[in-house]
Amino acid sequence: MEVVPLTSQHFDVAVIGGGPGGYAAALYGASAGLNIALVEKNKLGGTCLNVGCIPAKELLETATVRRAIDHAGDFGFHVKNKGLDWSQTMGRKQGIIDNLVGGLAGLLKNRKVTVFDGLGQLAADHQTVTVSGGASGDVSISADAVILAAGSVPRTIPGFPIDAKQIVTSDEMLSIEELPESAVVIGGGAIGLEFASMMSDLGTKVTIIEALPKILANCDDDITRVVERSFKKRNIDIHAGVMVTGQTTGPDGVTVHFGDDQSVTADTVVVSIGRRPNSATLGLEATQVKVDERGFVEADMFCRTSVPGVWAVGDVINTPQLAHTGFAEGMVAITDILGEDATPIDYGKVPWCIYCHPEVAFAGMTETEAREAGYEVVVSKHRFAGNGRAMIVGETDGLVKIVAEKRPDGTGGRILGVHMVGPWVTEQLGQGYLAVNWEATVAEVAQFIQPHPTMSELFGESVLALTGRSLHG
Numbered sequence: 001m002e003v004v005p006l007t008s009q010h011f012d013v014a015v016i017g018g019g020p021g022g023y024a025a026a027l028y029g030a031s032a033g034l035n036i037a038l039v040e041k042n043k044l045g046g047t048c049l050n051v052g053c054i055p056a057k058e059l060l061e062t063a064t065v066r067r068a069i070d071h072a073g074d075f076g077f078h079v080k081n082k083g084l085d086w087s088q089t090m091g092r093k094q095g096i097i098d099n100l101v102g103g104l105a106g107l108l109k110n111r112k113v114t115v116f117d118g119l120g121q122l123a124a125d126h127q128t129v130t131v132s133g134g135a136s137g138d139v140s141i142s143a144d145a146v147i148l149a150a151g152s153v154p155r156t157i158p159g160f161p162i163d164a165k166q167i168v169t170s171d172e173m174l175s176i177e178e179l180p181e182s183a184v185v186i187g188g189g190a191i192g193l194e195f196a197s198m199m200s201d202l203g204t205k206v207t208i209i210e211a212l213p214k215i216l217a218n219c220d221d222d223i224t225r226v227v228e229r230s231f232k233k234r235n236i237d238i239h240a241g242v243m244v245t246g247q248t249t250g251p252d253g254v255t256v257h258f259g260d261d262q263s264v265t266a267d268t269v270v271v272s273i274g275r276r277p278n279s280a281t282l283g284l285e286a287t288q289v290k291v292d293e294r295g296f297v298e299a300d301m302f303c304r305t306s307v308p309g310v311w312a313v314g315d316v317i318n319t320p321q322l323a324h325t326g327f328a329e330g331m332v333a334i335t336d337i338l339g340e341d342a343t344p345i346d347y348g349k350v351p352w353c354i355y356c357h358p359e360v361a362f363a364g365m366t367e368t369e370a371r372e373a374g375y376e377v378v379v380s381k382h383r384f385a386g387n388g389r390a391m392i393v394g395e396t397d398g399l400v401k402i403v404a405e406k407r408p409d410g411t412g413g414r415i416l417g418v419h420m421v422g423p424w425v426t427e428q429l430g431q432g433y434l435a436v437n438w439e440a441t442v443a444e445v446a447q448f449i450q451p452h453p454t455m456s457e458l459f460g461e462s463v464l465a466l467t468g469r470s471l472h473g
Helices: 020-031 046-051 052-068 084-110 190-201 221-233 323-337 367-372 388-393 425-437 442-446 459-464
Strands: 008-015 036-040 116-117 119-122 130-132 137-147 152-154 182-186 204-212 237-240 244-250 253-258 262-265 268-271 276-278 311-312 350-352 357-365 379-381 399-406 412-422
Touching: 008 020, 008 119, 008 412, 020 036, 020 046, 020 084, 020 137, 020 323, 036 119, 036 130, 036 204, 046 052, 046 084, 052 084, 052 190, 084 116, 130 379, 182 221, 182 253, 182 262, 190 204, 190 221, 190 350, 204 262, 221 237, 221 357, 221 367, 221 399, 221 412, 253 268, 357 425, 367 379, 367 399, 367 412, 379 412, 379 459, 388 459, 399 459, 412 425, 412 442, 412 459, 425 459, 442 459
Parallel strands: 008 036, 008 137, 036 116, 137 311, 182 204, 182 268, 204 237
Antiparallel strands: 119 130, 130 137, 152 276, 244 253, 253 262, 350 357, 357 412, 379 399, 399 412
């Protein structure tokens, strides 16, 4: 990254961390005319761009291409060479990352954001940020406002030493030199399932171990069941409701022990049990900024910390660890710094997208959550098996589920949740997200026209059915 020389400077806002939350705050603040400093100790773009969202989805797209090749005969194409050049896959992945990092650096430069390369820490006066250990040298900068955006790192398990070969986290998995013949994925959340799905499609024998009663614990049960069925058809073994108890590394691989004297041996173990906040790097022990027992910086609905003049965004605070949530929090913080009326994020209604096969996307309450919250609900479910576009592309596994308040006449009222699993649903969630967040009713949404033939027709059909009348379903 381009860095500034060793100087002492004052800024309107100093941002510590160049991931989605940090760089969003910097770009948004600069577009509002603020003089911004951004401090990053590794690479611009943070986890998402370098060892998260972008590289993971690139590998998942490789898996998509492999599935297309495997089923090319259905469309009249007979492909002889189905081999995978993993080095070319990894080269393509890195090329995409490099292009995006370069583009981000260019955006920051064009907006006149001053970038410092080094470890940023907040000083005791809460207005000074020290920078050290990087190309910018040792320098102190001051600012009227400071935004903490240090991000997160993968959580690990005692007794599972990360060696970047046999036992890896998501960081190492995204740069693995070759695909293993077999793998154990510890963790059945979004990250774990994306890795499991990708490796299975590319020929790896995969076993998933999840401590909670089901995989995708925060998803609606109907959605989870579709994913489970799909994974089992692809011979992915799922063990839910069991804890790992240890591992033994030997010449035949790593044997993972779990549950009641159960074990499985694989070439590679992927520890995918979530991420922890990276607050320990910020030097907060010398400040009055409060950090909870899990390491999250405490912040209110406007991303203000316990100290006036200091805000915190992204994975370093206890909110959904999603890049787009970080973007939104960065904008909330800047809006608040400007003294404008910031709109707090409703974290219960943020959009979630999981890029395993089949894809998962949702916003709002599950059916269970809605009932537990005291709502009397009606539900509509329609499957992609009857959707023309899904048939055309050969992806008919999945469904759309709408959860709505029940009106006295039995029809649907306000839409409380939209849940999707199936082809391209991560690209279809937009209108469902808007419906939930605008607190739209079934009658209001049902009147809008869905283009034909599209996957999104299934959302329209599912909503329409809640009016008491329907077309195809």
